[in-house]
Amino acid sequence: MKCSHCGVDSTKKEREDGKCKACHRPFAFDPQKGDTITDFAFAAAVNRVSMDGTVKFLPTHVLARLEQSRDRARRGRRQTSALVVGGIALAIGIAALVVNLALLAVALALGAVSVLLAGLAALSGRETVDERTFAAWWQRWVQTHGVPKGAVVLDDAARNRPAPAAALAEEVLDYSFDRAVVCDRDDIAELLLANDFHFENNCAVLSANGHPRHAFPTVLKMLRNNPRIEVFALHDCTPAGCALAHTLRERPEWFQGIGSVYDVGLRPGQAGPWHARSVVRTVPPSPALTEAERAWLSSHELSLDVVPPEQLIKRLFRSMNRLPEVADAGGGDAGGFTMIGTTSDGGGDAFG
Amino acid sequence: MLAANDYRGDRTATAVGPAGALGYRWWGGRPGKSPDLHRDADGTWVACAGALVPAVDSPAAALARRLREGDFERLDGAFGAARLHPDGTLELVRDPFGVRSLYWVRHRGCVLFATELKQLLAVPDLPVELDPAAIHKYLTFSFVPGAAVPIAGIRRVLPGEVLVLRGDTAASRPWFTLREEVTPIEQGPAAQRIWKRGRAAVSRRLLGEPRVGLYLSGGLDSSAVGVWLRDLGADVQAFTLDFGAASVEREEADAVARHLGIPLERVPVDPAELGRRLRELAWTLDLPFGDPVTGPHWLLGRAARAAGLSAVFNGEGGDQLFGGWTSKPMVAASVYGPGYGAESPEQQYLRSYHRFYGLEDQLYTPAFAARVGPEGQRRSLIASHLGEGAAPTTLLNRIRLTDIALKGSQNILPRAERMANAHALDARVPLFDRRLAEASFTLPPALKLHGACEKYVLKLAMQNRLPEAIVWRRKFGMSVPVTDWLRAGGPMDDAVEAALGDEAVRRRGLFRPEYVRALRAGHDSPNEVRRRRVGEKLWTLLALETWLSVFVDGRGRRP
Numbered sequence: 001m002k003c004s005h006c007g008v009d010s011t012k013k014e015r016e017d018g019k020c021k022a023c024h025r026p027f028a029f030d031p032q033k034g035d036t037i038t039d040f041a042f043a044a045a046v047n048r049v050s051m052d053g054t055v056k057f058l059p060t061h062v063l064a065r066l067e068q069s070r071d072r073a074r075r076g077r078r079q080t081s082a083l084v085v086g087g088i089a090l091a092i093g094i095a096a097l098v099v100n101l102a103l104l105a106v107a108l109a110l111g112a113v114s115v116l117l118a119g120l121a122a123l124s125g126r127e128t129v130d131e132r133t134f135a136a137w138w139q140r141w142v143q144t145h146g147v148p149k150g151a152v153v154l155d156d157a158a159r160n161r162p163a164p165a166a167a168l169a170e171e172v173l174d175y176s177f178d179r180a181v182v183c184d185r186d187d188i189a190e191l192l193l194a195n196d197f198h199f200e201n202n203c204a205v206l207s208a209n210g211h212p213r214h215a216f217p218t219v220l221k222m223l224r225n226n227p228r229i230e231v232f233a234l235h236d237c238t239p240a241g242c243a244l245a246h247t248l249r250e251r252p253e254w255f256q257g258i259g260s261v262y263d264v265g266l267r268p269g270q271a272g273p274w275h276a277r278s279v280v281r282t283v284p285p286s287p288a289l290t291e292a293e294r295a296w297l298s299s300h301e302l303s304l305d306v307v308p309p310e311q312l313i314k315r316l317f318r319s320m321n322r323l324p325e326v327a328d329a330g331g332g333d334a335g336g337f338t339m340i341g342t343t344s345d346g347g348g349d350a351f352g
Numbered sequence: 353m354l355a356a357n358d359y360r361g362d363r364t365a366t367a368v369g370p371a372g373a374l375g376y377r378w379w380g381g382r383p384g385k386s387p388d389l390h391r392d393a394d395g396t397w398v399a400c401a402g403a404l405v406p407a408v409d410s411p412a413a414a415l416a417r418r419l420r421e422g423d424f425e426r427l428d429g430a431f432g433a434a435r436l437h438p439d440g441t442l443e444l445v446r447d448p449f450g451v452r453s454l455y456w457v458r459h460r461g462c463v464l465f466a467t468e469l470k471q472l473l474a475v476p477d478l479p480v481e482l483d484p485a486a487i488h489k490y491l492t493f494s495f496v497p498g499a500a501v502p503i504a505g506i507r508r509v510l511p512g513e514v515l516v517l518r519g520d521t522a523a524s525r526p527w528f529t530l531r532e533e534v535t536p537i538e539q540g541p542a543a544q545r546i547w548k549r550g551r552a553a554v555s556r557r558l559l560g561e562p563r564v565g566l567y568l569s570g571g572l573d574s575s576a577v578g579v580w581l582r583d584l585g586a587d588v589q590a591f592t593l594d595f596g597a598a599s600v601e602r603e604e605a606d607a608v609a610r611h612l613g614i615p616l617e618r619v620p621v622d623p624a625e626l627g628r629r630l631r632e633l634a635w636t637l638d639l640p641f642g643d644p645v646t647g648p649h650w651l652l653g654r655a656a657r658a659a660g661l662s663a664v665f666n667g668e669g670g671d672q673l674f675g676g677w678t679s680k681p682m683v684a685a686s687v688y689g690p691g692y693g694a695e696s697p698e699q700q701y702l703r704s705y706h707r708f709y710g711l712e713d714q715l716y717t718p719a720f721a722a723r724v725g726p727e728g729q730r731r732s733l734i735a736s737h738l739g740e741g742a743a744p745t746t747l748l749n750r751i752r753l754t755d756i757a758l759k760g761s762q763n764i765l766p767r768a769e770r771m772a773n774a775h776a777l778d779a780r781v782p783l784f785d786r787r788l789a790e791a792s793f794t795l796p797p798a799l800k801l802h803g804a805c806e807k808y809v810l811k812l813a814m815q816n817r818l819p820e821a822i823v824w825r826r827k828f829g830m831s832v833p834v835t836d837w838l839r840a841g842g843p844m845d846d847a848v849e850a851a852l853g854d855e856a857v858r859r860r861g862l863f864r865p866e867y868v869r870a871l872r873a874g875h876d877s878p879n880e881v882r883r884r885r886v887g888e889k890l891w892t893l894l895a896l897e898t899w900l901s902v903f904v905d906g907r908g909r910r911p
Binding site: 199225 | 686687689700703704803
């Protein structure tokens with residue numbers, strides 16, 4: 001089993017003490033002891049979502065990445081099997097033409113098996129990791145190796161940051177933002193802030209639930225200072241998420257009559273590239289949902305976590321920099337989660 | 353030393369005595385320039401490069417009096433001056449916002465000083481060695497901040513400062529400090545105040561030339577200067593940059609010129625030409641400047657000179673006084689507080705330059721990293737403006753003052769002056785007028801950033817004087833298509849390969865070739881979403897390497 005720190009392979013005997021034989025760092029997992037994950041695989045998922053420690057990420061990004069990796073691995077194995085069986089079938093088929101036509105039946109049978117395997121690979125359900133299992137993995141990883149660099153964890157410290165100083169809080173009420181991103185999840189808002197999205201884009205970041213608590217009241221007041229505020233709703237593909245833009249547009253405590261609201265979240269129409277999670281629920285009619293969306297959401301949902309954080313930031317930036325306003329989902333097409341070419345975001349200093 | 357900047361004038365004067373020597377070069381017949389060195393009644397000699405505002409017949413004589421009497425009331429202009437006492441005491445003084453520069457170095461028991469670095473390097477046996485700490489700072493800011501310059505031992509007088517050199521001692525004191533003195537005022541009167549001060553600032557800079565140039569971008573600031581020039585009856589020829597399909601504010605520049613009734617010449621920007629002229633540009637700039645707008649500025653100057661002009665106005669300063677790119681991100685960072693990314697306002701500010709702050713481990717070779725000096729050097733440059741204990745009580749004014757002290761005084765102004773003077777043009781920068789700047793800091797900050805509207809009071813002043821679309825549209829900013837210029841196979845490919853190819857990078861020994869290679873392949877930090885940042889980073893490195901080849905390898909000799 002490879003060590004996630006130094007890459008050296010240790011046999012079962014060599015790691016009886018639970019440590020790498022070369023660098024002596026402990027392993028968090030050991031398949032020989034019943035774990036269905038290795039340190040190497042976990043570290044690889046962390047490195048991928050964090051882009052080698054340069055992008056902040058949520059633990060759920062690691063979960064999504066592990067599921068995608070396992071899914072790809074399983075499909076790959078089935079496809080390989082299909083190819084092998086298909087190759088044998090072809091060889092026997094050619095031999096049948098030369099040696100004995102009776103072999104053709106064998107070739108055809110093997111060919112059918114090959115097609116079946118390929119079909120299973122294409123249609124097989126998603127490889128999932130139970131959330132509780134992942135939580136236990138994460139805990140064990142943190143205990144063994146520490147919190148991975150760049151992990152954004154919405155703990156008590158994150159939820160209880162000190163409010164801005166009174167003088168600053170009073171001064172900034174004269175100012176505003178050009179844009180705001182409102183998320184249906186606290187942790188997505190925290191992720192964007194941790195990646196400095198607010199700083200890089202002159203953009204407020206809030207969650208619909210009032211996160212971050214220490215800044216929420218001040219920021220919301222500031223946003224309402226700008227009659228031309230552009231608000232972007234970023235959400236999971238869930239009934240509540242898909243209703244977010246509508247809520248922001250219609251509720252007086254949000255942006256009713258102020259500025260413009262755009263939906264840049266995940267909607268059923270954009271879920272195609274990913275494996276949605278199956279659910280069973282009743283979704284009541286809503287002005288925020290088309291009938292087709294309601295039907296899809298009755299049996300599916302999809303989390304933003306399927307999009308790696310670096311991609312999420314880039315897609316959000318590109319969506320926010322388009323020019324024309326996009327109608328709410330209740331009225332038709334939503335802009336949502338598409339790759340749109342950027343317009344200028346402003347140049348540097350100088351030249352008046 | 354005087355021969356080293358012969359493009360700065362057609363007349364020279366020198367004075368040599370037992371205590372020291374002075375030299376001066378100027379354009380004869382230009383209004384507002386000292387006609388010679390000045391011998392004061394108290395026996396001191398004064399040399400003054402540049403001009404005062406309002407203009408006087410002899411800035412050297414005027415400064416002699418002011419320095420003698422310690423009177424700096426309303427002193428303004430674009431100048432660097434030296435006053436040499438009979439006992440060998442030397443005073444060096446710079447204008448309030450750093451338009452002109454002054455460098456000095458101790459060498460063989462003497463103090464050498466000059467308005468340009470290349471003049472000091474013309475001294476044959478002056479040691480020329482890199483100052484890694486200054487380069488480290490340049491790589492964060494894209495210009496060289498503070499008193500240190502990238503040649504070890506050479507120091508720079510700071511803007512608004514008098515440096516007194518006596519024997520082995522050097523003591524500096526500020527003669528000008530912008531202060532926040534906010535007094536309540538309503539929008540209307542505030543707009544009128546800015547209108548009057550801006551108009552007066554332009555008026556003080558019109559020195560009787562039959563015609564003046566205006567660099568007109570189509571943005572608010574240069575348009576405002578155009579409004580004031582026309583209101584004063586000046587005959588104006590405007591120039592604007594043309595990046596072809598990549599132009600951003602071309603239509604706006606056209607609209608403003610039509611509105612003001614002034615002719616507008618479009619100056620095409622050919623990146624291939626700029627690539628051929630890189631060494632020449634670096635030599636003229638005198639210090640490394642990592643903003644790709646310098647080359648286009650040079651082209652503007654060439655066009656203005658070809659049009660027979662001797663003075664050009666620009667709109668530099670509007671962002672620093674009234675708005676600017678940094679205000680909103682810094683407000684956002686302050687509201688959300690530390691714990692997200694950088695820990696302090698100083699670190700947030702350093703990051704806002706989007707060069708190599710935080711990327712040192714990826715860019716620097718270990719040998720270079722070991723020589724850049726201790727932690728905290730860059731933060732210390734801005735702590736007095738932005739940190740705890742900074743004088744302004746409001747966040748916005750702290751940010752404005754920091755921008756003026758760093759971006760304005762050590763980047764935008766000196767490079768604009770040098771690019772204009774490369775073509776024997778006087779650069780007139782009315783938005784960096786002292787009285788206008790002082791007025792801006794009496795205004796409540798909410799008149800600068802009003803909701804999300806930057807430069808609010810300037811917009812109010814220009815309302816009904818410029819098309820509404822120009823005044824009230826969201827700031828777009830001029831954008832040099834530098835990433836396209838520097839891409840592999842692009843118009844500057846040869847220049848980039850010569851300066852930043854693996855061999856060149858290894859030879860210089862400052863940067864890791866693999867990082868530079870990745871940058872050239874378009875790979876920026878994974879969470880960087882703006883394509884132009886790759887080009888800006890590359891240009892910063894390109895400008896530095898070019899400068900090093902001219903000033904260190906070539907000792908500042910004209911390429």
